[in-house]
Amino acid sequence: MSPDNDVIDRINALLDSTDPETVNTSMRIPKPLREAAALAVSELGVAPSATVLAANALRTLLEIVVREAVLERHFEANPELRPTLADLAIAAAELDGSPLAQQPELIDRAAAEVQRRHPGADPEDVLLWAEAVESCKANETAEKGAA
Amino acid sequence: MNSIILLDNEAVQALADKAHSKHRRVLNEVLVANRRATRALSFGIAVPAAVRVEAGWDRTAAAWAFVNQLRIADIPLDARHADAAASIRQRAQVSVADAHLGAAIQGAEADHVTVITSDPRDIQRVAEGRRVDVVAI
Numbered sequence: 363m364s365p366d367n368d369v370i371d372r373i374n375a376l377l378d379s380t381d382p383e384t385v386n387t388s389m390r391i392p393k394p395l396r397e398a399a400a401l402a403v404s405e406l407g408v409a410p411s412a413t414v415l416a417a418n419a420l421r422t423l424l425e426i427v428v429r430e431a432v433l434e435r436h437f438e439a440n441p442e443l444r445p446t447l448a449d450l451a452i453a454a455a456e457l458d459g460s461p462l463a464q465q466p467e468l469i470d471r472a473a474a475e476v477q478r479r480h481p482g483a484d485p486e487d488v489l490l491w492a493e494a495v496e497s498c499k500a501n502e503t504a505e506k507g508a509a
Numbered sequence: 510m511n512s513i514i515l516l517d518n519e520a521v522q523a524l525a526d527k528a529h530s531k532h533r534r535v536l537n538e539v540l541v542a543n544r545r546a547t548r549a550l551s552f553g554i555a556v557p558a559a560v561r562v563e564a565g566w567d568r569t570a571a572a573w574a575f576v577n578q579l580r581i582a583d584i585p586l587d588a589r590h591a592d593a594a595a596s597i598r599q600r601a602q603v604s605v606a607d608a609h610l611g612a613a614i615q616g617a618e619a620d621h622v623t624v625i626t627s628d629p630r631d632i633q634r635v636a637e638g639r640r641v642d643v644v645a646i
Contacts, residue, residue, distance in 0.1 A: 443536065
């Protein structure tokens, strides 16, 4: 679903708000989750309080969701820009500093193969596949050399 | 793990303009990084204020509506960043925008800093030894 621009702008404005007012919510969360959060705060020091931890996690998730929605709207309006699995795998390789980013043909082949077998594959699956293909090729070359 | 992605001038320009030759590349980097962020405790995308000035990014202008919606935070050129950027500019002989980018890299609280840039060599210079992953566009 691609949300209305006004909805995105409204969510962004609320996330940017510096209004310090807080509200008590009647939101019910599973008891074990609340206890796990309390332990993470007291024993792992992940946040000053369980409330801060929950608020930060919710903010991070909302920001991710908004970006994804904005990008989806952009791709709907400009279908030629929608990336293929291979495009995303190259981007993932670039973000990881992987040398596979310099081998777009290998990534293309790996993406096609992975997608054929696993339609729900993600970019990291493609990189793993491409790395495995390269590794097999290197081993075969080494074995031929040794023989 | 918390992580941040910083954008340089050309990355901003490319993201804003769908006719830019590198628009798709930067979009794809943002898309993949955003999807990966669901595994992190904290993730952000930011642009140093001086880079935004150099890129001509006026948040009140309609032309920047798409980029504004992507929740790319400003890193202000406050006193701390100005002092750090001034020193970096002297040492590395770079532009004001790149010096601010360097101050942002060096002062980042994130464990993992990535910069999307058209000039990877300048980024390593202004990082001055701080570990940074560079995505060259």
